[in-house]
Amino acid sequence: MNDSLAGMGNAPTAPIATGGPVPIDTRIPEQFHRVAANIRRVILGKDEVVARLLWAVAAQGHVLFRDVPGVGKTMLAKAFAASVDCTFKRIQFTPDLLPMDVSGSNVFDMRNKTFQFQPGPVFTNVLLADEINRAPPKTQSALLEVMEERQVTVEGTTHALAAPFIAIATMNPLEDEGTYALPAAQLDRFMMMLSVGYPAEEAEAKMLEVHLGQTPALASLEPVITKNDVLGWQAAVPRIYVSPEMRRYLVSVLRAIRSDDRNLRSVSPRSTIQLARACQARALFSGRPFVSVEDVKTLAPDVLGHRVMTSDSGVGRELVAQCVERVPAPA
Template sequence: MNVPALPPQEVGRLGRAVLDAVGTVVVGKREPLEMVLAGVLAGGHVLLEDLPGLGKTLAARSFAQVLGIEFRRLQFTPDLLPADVTGSFLYDQRTHEFSFRPGPVFTNMLLADEINRTPPKTQAALLEAMQEKQVSVEGTTYRLEAPFHVLATANPIEYEGTYPLPEAQLDRFLLRVSFGYPDRDEEWEVLRRRIDRRREEAVLRPVVDARTLLAMQAALEDVAVEDSIGRYVVDLAAATRAHPQVLVGASPRGSLALLLLSRARAALAGRDYVIPEDVKYVAVPALAHRITLRPEMWLRRIDPATIVAEVVAATPAPASGAVPTYAGAAPGGDTGYRYNTPRG
């Protein structure tokens, strides 16, 4: 589906409207919700890792409703087979032929609930679809129509009977987000809205549709990234590899995730250029799940997010005043970007 890109300012306006609508149901979690939307705008998949009952499923369903896209939920269990995710061929007795029945992965937004409760073979079937945007069954390949996003949930405290995702597969998720407990006022607001609603489920009206979402995603390609910002992204990823407490640092895929999310963050702010604060804002969600700590750090209960925060604090950032101006398209396809760099 070819759609024209929207101006970044329009992406920011629509993004705020989407977050306002989702915020009427998921109370007091504006920043995590903004990170989820940034992941969707960047064309990636999101891992929601948090304790039970904190609104992960509700947030996924609410985003699907507000974005006007098809939504399916798949509960991952130890006996789930790859065919239960991708689909399978069934024999039709009327035609005496085998026909393909698509699985729940053929949707726009798939909630993979408790992804760490299913065996690695089934996890791999989903992660292949996430990476390749296609499904192969019995030698036949089926494309997944855009937009396609996976919001996977994982419980960080229950490990009995689970199959934790290895680091190489965690790397397929563009970012990892946690909501955390609400404060007392926010929790009362949840209860009050449930009383006012007079029913269990909340139904939200679409703010955009699938075509508009694709146009918002295409707009990110027009968000300028100055060279010093790009090198800052590379420096952050490289610093995770050199950290003394890290066994395996972020890969170049982590650098790319940081770049994509920074562009999405800038567009949500209504800007057509990235500033260092965008990179800092998305660094922990983009990189924390991509690094492996040394074994002794686990014994000391060191959180990878803490390491990424230390890296961000220790890595020099370029001047925020390097704001791009546009000189129009130059001959030969050059975009003609020019930057006003502050003096002194």
């Protein structure tokens, strides 16, 4: 993979590690398990979804949850934010929401007779964009720059966001009344699209025990790591080794998807980088200093599925999984 592509989109600017494995700070996998255990106190039976959210965070990616209302998408985002000692803000997307309500605007100061920039809710460490597809595309576009560049430009002036910045969005099924389709450019800003789904019977029974108490379940969560720990994750991910054979394998997977006649949408080189970064994060939290074939097979549907469109207008998780199986894996 050409390292010059590493600055594309919202991918981190550091080149993907190619010089050989380096030791992993053993505190990082321990921090991962600590956060996951904290989230599992209120999100039951969804360990794989929780893990994927944390992998994306470590890879500096944003996550989109697409599911029916009421399965815990917003609760999961809040539980993550409550587990990290950092700032958190929520935007409830509605049809009348304006772009300036998201990014901020210049407000005239009567006392000083000047315009002052009033930051919008995107100026935070963890942003929950709730029901993002209830707002029209014009408002959704307010997130494009901030998700890709971690900055906001208002009337020619650029305002940088503090690190880390993670956007966690939820969306309702498009067949629901009052929803808008997300533009392809918006979808491409999300590293992963995940589905929480319904809990298992035992987990749902346990959920009643947790959430029917006198105190709201989220109120019992306290931070177990700091935002500097998250920055440490994000700094460690690019140091995970991606061998020449794995880089060629990643490219072959993407080429197989692009050449599949069932895929009606282009899949950009940014997708290759994001898949590689997500695989590095999975390896990091597994205590492994290199990316494996299993990382790619596990994460390809989550990272690439929403970037693929089939003739029935569905997302392409199954198509991606089939393409990955067709590509010969390195030994």
